[in-house]
Amino acid sequence: MTRFARRRGAAFFFLVSVGLVAAAANTPKPRRHAAPTYEVYAIRYATIPGFRVSGLIAGADTSRRLDIAMMVWLLKGSDGRRLLVDAGFHRDDFVQRWHPTPFATPSEAVARAGVKSEDITDVIISHVHWDHLDGIDLFPKARLWIQREEFDYYLDSAGTVKNRAIDAGDAKLLAQAAREGRVMLVDGDAKEIIPGITVYTGGKHTFASQFATVHTASGTVVVASDNMYLYENLARHVPIAQTLDSASNLRAQARMVTLASDPRLIVPGHDPDVFIRFPTPGNGVARIQ
Numbered sequence: 001m002t003r004f005a006r007r008r009g010a011a012f013f014f015l016v017s018v019g020l021v022a023a024a025a026n027t028p029k030p031r032r033h034a035a036p037t038y039e040v041y042a043i044r045y046a047t048i049p050g051f052r053v054s055g056l057i058a059g060a061d062t063s064r065r066l067d068i069a070m071m072v073w074l075l076k077g078s079d080g081r082r083l084l085v086d087a088g089f090h091r092d093d094f095v096q097r098w099h100p101t102p103f104a105t106p107s108e109a110v111a112r113a114g115v116k117s118e119d120i121t122d123v124i125i126s127h128v129h130w131d132h133l134d135g136i137d138l139f140p141k142a143r144l145w146i147q148r149e150e151f152d153y154y155l156d157s158a159g160t161v162k163n164r165a166i167d168a169g170d171a172k173l174l175a176q177a178a179r180e181g182r183v184m185l186v187d188g189d190a191k192e193i194i195p196g197i198t199v200y201t202g203g204k205h206t207f208a209s210q211f212a213t214v215h216t217a218s219g220t221v222v223v224a225s226d227n228m229y230l231y232e233n234l235a236r237h238v239p240i241a242q243t244l245d246s247a248s249n250l251r252a253q254a255r256m257v258t259l260a261s262d263p264r265l266i267v268p269g270h271d272p273d274v275f276i277r278f279p280t281p282g283n284g285v286a287r288i289q
């Protein structure tokens, strides 16, 4: 070996050593509680035709109409957990009053995504309105996560209605679930209720409406529910039409942008465009990714 070759060999060894140190520095430290990864699906169980857009977007032209999507959101965990955000509606008086066309029960719609209703482990209730709460009895084994302030504002433990924004029958259902020990009351903002799933308040669609962030392989997805009715709210920086506090609603929408890995991963509560932006797997099921 010539002196030159020896020097070159030493230089090579040096570079390999630096490379190994750099590789070691880049190795992520194992997380003590690695959160499971979720797949997020918007599932359309019904459509309400010709809904007034001015009921969704503050100040919208009163002549505008939209066939709105009635959705629940399925979260499929890599650990086998199967959650929903919201439970939809199915009782006949609502169907008669609103004439949804087409209509399937939320549990029938969830079956299209390959999940049986009895396998739903948890339902995060974003707020107490009939079209998000009424379906809780379709998922009899699920724990129900709702903000404590939302529960206490709208009903008591006997199921008595304290504010008419909650349907009387739905209040009875929720109180019954609470007596069965299935209701988990969440105390406020930014609570990671389950590893990988965090709920936030401030949307002010109702007294203590909440939205959720979900850890997925595509990054953080925000399931806004009615705290952001349509993509148009976000695009035009317009509050939802039904809110107790417009400024708070706008702040919550701005916060969703900071929480989501990409603004396109913020899922609105009633926008039919969800199924155009995320066309697969189809048949009223949209994987958000």
Ligand SMILES: [Zn+2]
Pocket (backbone or CB within 6 Å): 127, 129, 132, 205, 226
């Ligand atoms: Zn609502």
